Amino acid sequence: MKGIFSPSDLDQLLLQSSRDPQGTLNTLRGHLQPLHSIEYKNKINTIHGLALANLWKYDAAEKILNRTAKSLSKLGMTFGLALVLDELAAIYLIRGDINQAMMTWLNCLRFGIQHKDHTAIMRAHLGIGKTYYGIYDFNNAKRHHLAAIDVACMQPENPLSCEAYVCLGVDLIKLAQFESAYATLSIAKSLLYCTQYPNRSGCEIEIYFGMTLAAQDQINLAIDKFNSAIELATQDHYSWGLALAHLEKAKSLLTIKNHQQAIDELSKAEHYADLINSSLFRYQCYEMQYQIFKDTGDYELALERMQLFTQSALHKLDRDQKIRPSSTVIKLLNRLQEQLNFEHSKMENTELASRLKNHQALIRQLTERAETDPLTGLFNRRALDHRLEREIELSDIQQQPFSLLMLDIDHFKSINDVHSHQIGDKVLIQIALIIVSTCRQGEFVARYGGEEFTVLLPSATLEAACNVAERIRLNIAEFDWSSIKKGLNPITVSIGASCRQTAEAAESLLSRADALLYQAKHAGRNRVLGDHPQATTPH
């Protein structure tokens, strides 16, 4: 390409900027002057900024992209603004500046809504979802990735459609909804033909398939997937994909105690993590290497890795503590979301869109079914296990107390025996309603199984937990149960309340609450028992 670039040269260079950023910079060199029009200059700057970002030269990329974004908005030029904002936000996210990333993607969303630019809306939702993912809020990540899929349904050929399904698949893996994750990733795979980077996206899909399989103990199948991901990533010199594929393969090898091969995979992962300067990948490598060397008795190496791990763990903790979206960002997000819903309702629905919508409805159904107890509509045990792990992580990060309640209906068997199983079911539904209406927002209610329920109380001390439990106990005891069926006697519950001790694991917290519940039953039922003398008795 010589002289002034034609519009098609520019399009080609734009594509090249991620595939071959150094080549793009070489082509641009010497062509930056003389510049013909502001529009031309902005296009060149966009390509330049993207190529720099793809070479991990974030400071230089930020400078040039920021200047371009300002110029494009000032001149009212819409070409490429969403692309520029998207890349800028991604840079902020990589640096761990959550609020700046969120704000930039919100600008992209606002721009998309204003100009009815579906691609910009998709980019923004994908980015906001990734930001939530980065702060371990997988439910909100899922919400935004589903919103991106809503738009993808209007534009199935859009290269971002495949990415939207991949992102949702990853959220579902984190939410332990493996069946839905698999279905979502299969859709992503069928959309590979429309991506700009089929090898890269294909590599990511294989890795996530592998992770889904590994989580379900299908280790050999998982390793096959990681191998094919490595093959695809190698063809495309995709360092990020190589780092992740080697790391996940090492995890699988470790579960089948193949230490030597796991070590080999980890050194490859570390190599690629260094190439892309990813501290998060390195952190995981050090942690696993330390474990392996310790287990195989290589204490000197274990100590060395332990030191590296500790340094990066402190770095990660520091980052994790800083990452909370501000309330202004959340408010803005909600306002734009409302506007967007309104715009969506006006969009026309094509035949293809409705076909894809069916896929989406299927995923929603699978997702909800996997998380919900069909009788009471509460979260089920699976959702509880996952949420509990997350709340415990958060309570560590935020250094806040965390409590939970285990609740069991007293003499429930006799309700079934005397009044029928159907009445028993109605009682379960009513109890669920009472618990939910007694709890506040942010508290999490699940059916643990049978006639047992669990309530998670983030930030609650034992005293606060016992107060919530007491309110639930009273509301149930005072409910007019004859309104469910004439002759039904008052129903009571017993509750065990436990507050998490330092570094206590989920199972231990649950089993302490369960033991207290058992004691409450033995002490005569219809009472709350906490793990120190805070018990209450019926009045």
Ligand SMILES: Nc1nc2c(ncn2[C@@H]2O[C@H](COP(=O)(O)OP(=O)(O)OP(=O)(O)O)[C@@H](O)[C@H]2O)c(=O)[nH]1
């Ligand atoms: N109707 C109905 N009953 C259920 C359901 N799940 C479990 N159950 C019944 O719940 C009863 C539990 O009884 P038990 O574990 O003996 O305990 P209990 O009668 O509640 O007595 P205590 O717990 O000792 O106060 C059993 O009869 C189960 O069949 C359900 O979904 N619907």
